[in-house]
Amino acid sequence: MLDIYVCEDNEKHREFISNFIADYCIFRNLDAGIVLTTPYPDYVISHFADAQNPALFFLDIDLKAKINGIELASRLRNLGKKAFIVFVTTHSEMTLLTFQYKVEALDFIIKDNQSDIKKKIGDCISTVINRLYGNSKPETIKITVEDKIIFLDMDEIIFIESTHIRHKLRLTTKKRILEFNGELKTMEEKLDHRFIRCHKSYIINKDKISSINKKESTVILINKSICPVSRNGKKLLP
Amino acid sequence: MTFLMLLGATCFSIFIIFCVENMHIFDMSKKKQITYAWLGLMIVIIVILAREFGGISGWAVPLLAIFLMIILWIIVYRNFLKILMLTVYLTALYFGIEAMYALTCVLIGRTPAAFHEYSEHLDIGILAICWVTVLVAALVLKKILKKRIDMNILNHRAMYFMVISAGISLLFIYLKFILGGVLFTLGQQTVNFGDIAYLLFFASSIMMFVIILRYIAKETTQRTEKLLIESSKKYINDLEESYQALRTIKHDYVNILTSLKLHIDSGDMESLEKYYYGELSEMNKDLLYQDHLMSSLQNIKISEIKSILIYKGSLALNLLIDTAIEVREAVEKLGVSTAIVCQILGILLDNAIEAAAITDEKKLRIAIINNPNSKVFIIKNTWKQQDFPVSKFFELGFSTKEGNRGVGLYTVRSLTEKINGLFLETEVTAEYFIQKLTVKEN
Numbered sequence: 163m164l165d166i167y168v169c170e171d172n173e174k175h176r177e178f179i180s181n182f183i184a185d186y187c188i189f190r191n192l193d194a195g196i197v198l199t200t201p202y203p204d205y206v207i208s209h210f211a212d213a214q215n216p217a218l219f220f221l222d223i224d225l226k227a228k229i230n231g232i233e234l235a236s237r238l239r240n241l242g243k244k245a246f247i248v249f250v251t252t253h254s255e256m257t258l259l260t261f262q263y264k265v266e267a268l269d270f271i272i273k274d275n276q277s278d279i280k281k282k283i284g285d286c287i288s289t290v291i292n293r294l295y296g297n298s299k300p301e302t303i304k305i306t307v308e309d310k311i312i313f314l315d316m317d318e319i320i321f322i323e324s325t326h327i328r329h330k331l332r333l334t335t336k337k338r339i340l341e342f343n344g345e346l347k348t349m350e351e352k353l354d355h356r357f358i359r360c361h362k363s364y365i366i367n368k369d370k371i372s373s374i375n376k377k378e379s380t381v382i383l384i385n386k387s388i389c390p391v392s393r394n395g396k397k398l399l400p
Numbered sequence: 401m402t403f404l405m406l407l408g409a410t411c412f413s414i415f416i417i418f419c420v421e422n423m424h425i426f427d428m429s430k431k432k433q434i435t436y437a438w439l440g441l442m443i444v445i446i447v448i449l450a451r452e453f454g455g456i457s458g459w460a461v462p463l464l465a466i467f468l469m470i471i472l473w474i475i476v477y478r479n480f481l482k483i484l485m486l487t488v489y490l491t492a493l494y495f496g497i498e499a500m501y502a503l504t505c506v507l508i509g510r511t512p513a514a515f516h517e518y519s520e521h522l523d524i525g526i527l528a529i530c531w532v533t534v535l536v537a538a539l540v541l542k543k544i545l546k547k548r549i550d551m552n553i554l555n556h557r558a559m560y561f562m563v564i565s566a567g568i569s570l571l572f573i574y575l576k577f578i579l580g581g582v583l584f585t586l587g588q589q590t591v592n593f594g595d596i597a598y599l600l601f602f603a604s605s606i607m608m609f610v611i612i613l614r615y616i617a618k619e620t621t622q623r624t625e626k627l628l629i630e631s632s633k634k635y636i637n638d639l640e641e642s643y644q645a646l647r648t649i650k651h652d653y654v655n656i657l658t659s660l661k662l663h664i665d666s667g668d669m670e671s672l673e674k675y676y677y678g679e680l681s682e683m684n685k686d687l688l689y690q691d692h693l694m695s696s697l698q699n700i701k702i703s704e705i706k707s708i709l710i711y712k713g714s715l716a717l718n719l720l721i722d723t724a725i726e727v728r729e730a731v732e733k734l735g736v737s738t739a740i741v742c743q744i745l746g747i748l749l750d751n752a753i754e755a756a757a758i759t760d761e762k763k764l765r766i767a768i769i770n771n772p773n774s775k776v777f778i779i780k781n782t783w784k785q786q787d788f789p790v791s792k793f794f795e796l797g798f799s800t801k802e803g804n805r806g807v808g809l810y811t812v813r814s815l816t817e818k819i820n821g822l823f824l825e826t827e828v829t830a831e832y833f834i835q836k837l838t839v840k841e842n
Contacts, residue, residue: 307838
């Protein structure tokens, strides 16, 4: 069961959102429901602190209370439970990069367009339900870039390589490249059987190989990257 | 003493093997290397046969081997420098193994001697171990040094220096070969000339080793400095441009005031009104907007970073890109050289502006975020999505624009790869191209 919370100071708006969510959950027969709608951020915190279920929050940013939505979000995060946060706001300037970076919101919904809100709220709920209970619950791996923790789906990773600097690694997916501190050995342990250490400086995802060049001892991956293969690595190749 | 000399000689030989192996001129394909290894083995067999059955002995044995090798290389290469290098390589290998062999003999309590002085007692087992040890040692040296030193340094002037000094040192070895058995009296003592050759060789090896290490250290610092100078040149250029941009704004204001004065002086209220609400308000919008952009920059206390953002920001505005810079908290210091961060930001911003300019939305968002132990620079821009994997952008010579050199991101990568405390994250979505540069604080 997914608990949904709505925190919004405007009464009309609060009702509009919660009614829509309630209808959405019933019509689609989802294992989710509203547990709290309130204008007070403190209520949200105290209620969530005792709750057991994973939760999805729809928060307004300007709450006309002691704390604003952003702060509320970071407090909810600090409780260390499974929480998905969506901001519903009129403040387009609040959709700033800084906040996006800091609170890792699932989405930002701008209130201006009513029909757009409905679609976006629906999308958010489906996404969360899918992530929690979907069949293909993807395996993730945790990566730390200095102060930031990033979770990546393992099946997106194409390869990980070491760089010229000790302990600095680079991870490549189709849409993303990340540099971070770590060691290939520990990464190898964290990753599952799909990944092989084809060379002392490379870990590749077996599912992402597009071709193998035996003559030159290289593998060409789906993103056209070329990785060298060592003698031991050859034995691991499919 | 003998022990130390032999140890020095072994180390030196290993070092020469390492140097020659890493020189650009020496690179060959694996296949070629294997062919030569076989040819080399054949020559060794010929030499052994010549020694055993042909009656050749003494120093003629190694000389014969070298002679055969040189003939082989002349046939294959016809390149004087390569032949010289290969001769140096082989001699160093031969001597390294011999010194190692003698060293082992000393360790296990036998009388050390050069190969050619043995007749029946040449222990093939020890010899094989020595051979492997020397090659492994050169390999280990390569592994250790490759991480710390840019091997390209070895390919320039250092190479000639090395060839000459290696040649001089090797001359001593040959002197030893030739004069190994000659004794002469010095005062009351009888001295073996071979020992003197060993001593001279040992001394020159230490000298050469020190000189090369110092040369490499110097060259490395010079390279870093050169890099810094280049990036600061680019930075100064950017600074000049940003100053120019500021002057343009000032100039615009003066122009506006002057034309206002003209309108007031002529007393033509109607045209003044028209000017104020028409032309001027349009102009003002731009100017005010620019002001808004600048105001968020006051939190940046590092002037170099600030000026590059001002310059690139106004560049983007001139191209009618919707630009915003967010700096919520004070940015006071970075753990990495400011010049390098500026260089990277310059490249990333140039790319972002270039990409955003050809989209319909034309959006550029820049943010600097303060974390407890790091600062994060985020550059997010709209882009015309292309069907390339993101890794492609970092390849040298890859560019989405025709005629562009495509060195920008390649440079960025080579910087983040070489400097500790810099991490670049690149992400693409259908709409946005996002670069996040994390800079460690300490």
